[in-house]
Amino acid sequence: MKFTIQRDRFVESLQDVMKAVSSRTTIPILTGVKLLVTDEGVTLTGSDSDISIETIIPKIEDEHVIVEIERTGSIVLQARFFNDIIRKLPEDTVMIEVKDNLQTFIKSGNAEFSINGLDAEEYPRLPQIEEEEVYKLPTDLLKAMIRQTVFAVSTSETRPILTGVHWRIEKNELTCVATDSHRLAWRKAPLESDLNHSHSVVIPGKSLNELNKILDDSQDLIEMVLTQNQILFKTKNLLFFSRLLEGNYPDTSRLIPNESKTDVILNAKEFLQAIDRASLLAREGRNNVVKFSTIGNESVEISSDSPEIGRVVEIVQTQSITGEELKISFSGKYLMDALKAIDSAEIKISFTGAMRPFVLRSIDNDFILQLILPVRTF
Amino acid sequence: MKFTIQRDRFVESLQDVMKAVSSRTTIPILTGVKLLVTDEGVTLTGSDSDISIETIIPKIEDEHVIVEIERTGSIVLQARFFNDIIRKLPEDTVMIEVKDNLQTFIKSGNAEFSINGLDAEEYPRLPQIEEEEVYKLPTDLLKAMIRQTVFAVSTSETRPILTGVHWRIEKNELTCVATDSHRLAWRKAPLESDLNHSHSVVIPGKSLNELNKILDDSQDLIEMVLTQNQILFKTKNLLFFSRLLEGNYPDTSRLIPNESKTDVILNAKEFLQAIDRASLLAREGRNNVVKFSTIGNESVEISSDSPEIGRVVEIVQTQSITGEELKISFSGKYLMDALKAIDSAEIKISFTGAMRPFVLRSIDNDFILQLILPVRTF
Structure with missing residues (x-):
């Protein structure tokens, strides 16, 4: 050589x-x-x-x-x-x-x-993958889908299947779901292929994070090939193989509420910054808990306290509040993760009561959804 | 309030x-x-x-x-x-x-x-310092002097005095010396004051590192006030106090050889990069040892080997070599530290034999000197 x-x-x-x-x-x-x-x-x-x-x-x-x-x-x-x-x-x-x-x-x-x-x-041989069924989607879209879901995988090995992201391909549509059982991230996109097969696989979160670091933000199509225990991503000069996680991913579709009792529409950036400030004190306590209360139909109060340090309270103006009055508590970190993932100027939060999971969506599209379980404090 | x-x-x-x-x-x-x-x-x-x-x-x-x-x-x-x-x-x-x-x-x-x-x-009171004797020098010069010496302080607490930099003020000149007993950094500069006192203090390396992070690279004068156990640095809106180390700093003046048997003048950047490459393998062995041999009057050979990994050898052209032939070994890391501190395009290295400390100087000025002890291998 x-x-x-x-x-x-x-x-x-x-x-x-x-x-x-x-x-x-x-x-x-x-x-x-x-x-x-x-x-x-x-x-x-x-x-x-x-x-x-x-x-x-x-x-x-x-x-x-x-x-x-x-x-x-x-x-x-x-x-x-x-x-x-x-x-x-x-x-x-x-x-x-x-x-x-x-x-x-x-x-x-x-x-x-x-x-x-x-x-x-x-040197071990790489898996030999028959390229019969090739799915394609733009690289920048794949990167976005990974970024918007992978953060929600579990970091604990008690349920290994939850350390991966669940990918379902059906009717030429890819749906990605990740959950650590305290929150759930969900993202959907059409595939640029014309295959009528269904697949359901779980890809390790670590693999997706590494893949995301390597891929450039381009609109070039990336190819994906699925086998029983491997997935292959393929660009012009790169092959990326990841093993798949074994086991059945839990059925998450039933977790997402169909109805809501309180809907709040607000500016994502202002809300994110207020939660970030409230989290400064919340971080010290357990669970990073931030309190959220509607005030009439126009604003919400974000607050947090830590007996040692002190208290923070902030009023955030909303676009609209419809439905019942609400007091709820949740992890400031999970909420910030969700807002960053949705990446939309205006967001809608749908609550079905202080003890039920609530859902964050972009008001512009329904391709992305973030669900968070509240924490009991009120 | x-x-x-x-x-x-x-x-x-x-x-x-x-x-x-x-x-x-x-x-x-x-x-x-x-x-x-x-x-x-x-x-x-x-x-x-x-x-x-x-x-x-x-x-x-x-x-x-x-x-x-x-x-x-x-x-x-x-x-x-x-x-x-x-x-x-x-x-x-x-x-x-x-x-x-x-x-x-x-x-x-x-x-x-x-x-x-x-x-x-x-809250504890800050030391009260009488500002009778104020020494001044440009801030960027002070920063350079710190950077060029503080890296050579000892990180071991076996001789606590060596974790500081020795500052001597005499005849309106400041001399800074640091050594960890394997290498020594020496830097001198005139002070912009007209005081005829002498001082000898040892400032903790950590304090100087923190001071360097805070100061801007400006030509504004910084004021320094010395007391028995404190030093105060003073800029327009900032006071920086550091305690001094107690004890006597060793006499380092005798360590610096007055004569030399081999003098090599070479381009600092090319030499630094060659040492950096040789250190890739040297790092694996103990002491990070790189070998250096003169070849005639025109070039030196830099080499290093590690039984597990392999061997590297590189010829570096010199400006001149005068005096005796030489084979010597030293720590690649110490040599790189010294070259970075001298920060000169052309440097002169003066050797007095394979077992004796050698000295690196800028060929442009005699305000800075770096001394390194060799390692026995040849």
């Missing part, structure tokens, strides 16, 4: 692959990154066995020569070192050559590294 | 004072910040008993009204909360009023906080 590559482009791909490499793995070879050089270009692979990432650097890109290949082959190199070395090399190009005994030479300008490699044959 | 203040200006001063407040203090009132309102303006004080910071916000600044005072007085408020509250308030101004029982009201727009204060009479 011997090739010369544009260093910037190499660093970029290496950075993506590094996101799958963990230093805390029980399989030593997975602390490495695999390089595979073929006549087409260089493929990099990183994996922590839950997530695997593969990037392809073609020989020529946008009419520029990126890689010059002298000899094909493959090697596995210690990922952290290799990445640090490549980043710190002095010149714009770097030459990499595997010699005898897996010894790998890295040369750029006057700097010459010789590092010990591992046999690429011993 | 009752006043209304421009929030931005208040946040700025509060931020400075917060640098002295520690949450890990054994004196509970020091988790608070003291507000003192007089007819002149508002004074904020924070302290962890080693460092104390006082900022003064005048009623009028640059012809703008900053504070409107209705009633003078004083209070101590929980620093972290108070700072968070002020930062998150909705309007450009904030009104603060102390009512009965030290209850303090904070109001900005529709947001109203009521927090529990502490009696300002119980």
